[in-house]
Amino acid sequence: MKAVESEHPEYAIPEPPDELFKMLEYLPEEFEDDTEEKYIDALMLAAQTSYENGLYQFAYVQYHMLFMTAVYYAILKVTVLHEEELKKALYYLLKDRYSDFWKETNTKNGKLYFGSFAIINESDVFMLLRVVGLDNNLLGELKKLVEERNRYAHANGQLQLTSDELFMEALNSYNNKVQRVVELLKNDLIAFYKKTISDPDFYDPDIRAYLDPDEQMIQEFIKEYSLSRVELNWLRKIRLSDFDGCTGETEIKTLHSALIHYYRELTQDEYQPFDDPYVQHKYKNNAAEFVERELEISAYECGKEGGEFPVYECPECGEEQLAYNADTHRYHCFACDHNYTDEEISFCERCGSIMLRNDAVDICPVCLENMSKE
Numbered sequence: 001m002k003a004v005e006s007e008h009p010e011y012a013i014p015e016p017p018d019e020l021f022k023m024l025e026y027l028p029e030e031f032e033d034d035t036e037e038k039y040i041d042a043l044m045l046a047a048q049t050s051y052e053n054g055l056y057q058f059a060y061v062q063y064h065m066l067f068m069t070a071v072y073y074a075i076l077k078v079t080v081l082h083e084e085e086l087k088k089a090l091y092y093l094l095k096d097r098y099s100d101f102w103k104e105t106n107t108k109n110g111k112l113y114f115g116s117f118a119i120i121n122e123s124d125v126f127m128l129l130r131v132v133g134l135d136n137n138l139l140g141e142l143k144k145l146v147e148e149r150n151r152y153a154h155a156n157g158q159l160q161l162t163s164d165e166l167f168m169e170a171l172n173s174y175n176n177k178v179q180r181v182v183e184l185l186k187n188d189l190i191a192f193y194k195k196t197i198s199d200p201d202f203y204d205p206d207i208r209a210y211l212d213p214d215e216q217m218i219q220e221f222i223k224e225y226s227l228s229r230v231e232l233n234w235l236r237k238i239r240l241s242d243f244d245g246c247t248g249e250t251e252i253k254t255l256h257s258a259l260i261h262y263y264r265e266l267t268q269d270e271y272q273p274f275d276d277p278y279v280q281h282k283y284k285n286n287a288a289e290f291v292e293r294e295l296e297i298s299a300y301e302c303g304k305e306g307g308e309f310p311v312y313e314c315p316e317c318g319e320e321q322l323a324y325n326a327d328t329h330r331y332h333c334f335a336c337d338h339n340y341t342d343e344e345i346s347f348c349e350r351c352g353s354i355m356l357r358n359d360a361v362d363i364c365p366v367c368l369e370n371m372s373k374e
């Protein structure tokens with residue numbers, strides 16, 4: 001997800017600070033249910049629009065909702081990491097309302113979702129984080145956030161949060177608290193990831209849900225457990241050598257590489273797939289599949305609609321393995337690993353075949369020879 005650009009830059013609308021988008025790093029990257037993604041996008045847009053119009057108090061209330069959403073997602077992960085303890089904590093907290101919590105109206109297809117926790121009083125819901133070691137100090141600070149929000153959110157006819165400075169203070173406070181909340185799950189989540197990825201049900205290509213390692217990692221882990229960018233950053237730092245000697249070592253390492261690759265693509269604005277060793281390895285001698293899957297250009301569509309399918313004969317090795325990425329203006333050969341830029345490659349004016357550009361004429365040696373005979 002990224003910030004929505006303002007449509008009217010000529011009115012000198014204040015540029016929202018980066019801190020206003022920080023909460024997105026604690027919210028999921030992939031969604032099972034796209035209404036959840038739309039909900040978050042709408043909240044983010046509301047906070048941004050309020051900010052741009054100087055309505056800090058409203059931006060603040062909307063940011064609080066984004067914060068609570070991130071906290072609910074964290075608690076949802078606790079239900080996976082420590083199922084029994086969390087159920088006990090829920091029972092203790094809800095007493096006779098416990099069975100309501102599991103009712104159809106408060107779950108999705110029989111499963112808890114982040115919104116399930118919204119029926120619990122906001123100050124009380126933090127208590128569930130006791131299961132992962134929340135201390136009194138942080139609990140007190142979290143409760144204070146809710147108290148403050150209550151003061152600002154009441155329709156008392158007063159706008160109290162009127163300065164950019166106060167708003168920034170509140171933003172930083174939320175960003176600091178959410179960091180400390182998710183940090184509580186860090187070690188458990190890393191252990192859970194290592195355990196999951198080492199389970200044959202997850203790694204064995206004959207058993208697992210998706211044959212493609214990227215698809216398996218995205219669908220069965222990143223989406224399944226609503227992982228955020230911050231959490232993915234912890235996991236991608238796990239070394240491949242940690243899986244040395246495991247049963248299923250090769251498959252496990254391929255899957256972990258898929259997660260590292262996912263994170264890299266997510267965070268690099270200037271991502272160059274041709275420089276990514278994972279991509280080079282995955283599509284070795286398979287340029288056509290690279291183009292189909294990574295560049296999302298279909299050979300079938302090209303054939304039908306007359307577009308060009310960007311796989312060519314490599315001038316270096318002669319193999320039909322040279323892929324062209326129009327986004328980066330670069331060519332890469334998936335056979336010999338040779339790279340070319342746009343400037344180095346040209347197409348013959350007479351026969352259309354690929355050739356190395358030379359300053360004089362764009363006519364290939366074969367055609368030149370034929371021309372001299374004519």
Ligand SMILES: [Zn+2]
Binds near residue numbers: 314316319334336
């Ligand atoms: Zn080549």
Ligand SMILES: [Zn+2]
Binds near residue numbers: 348349351353368
């Ligand atoms: Zn030619």
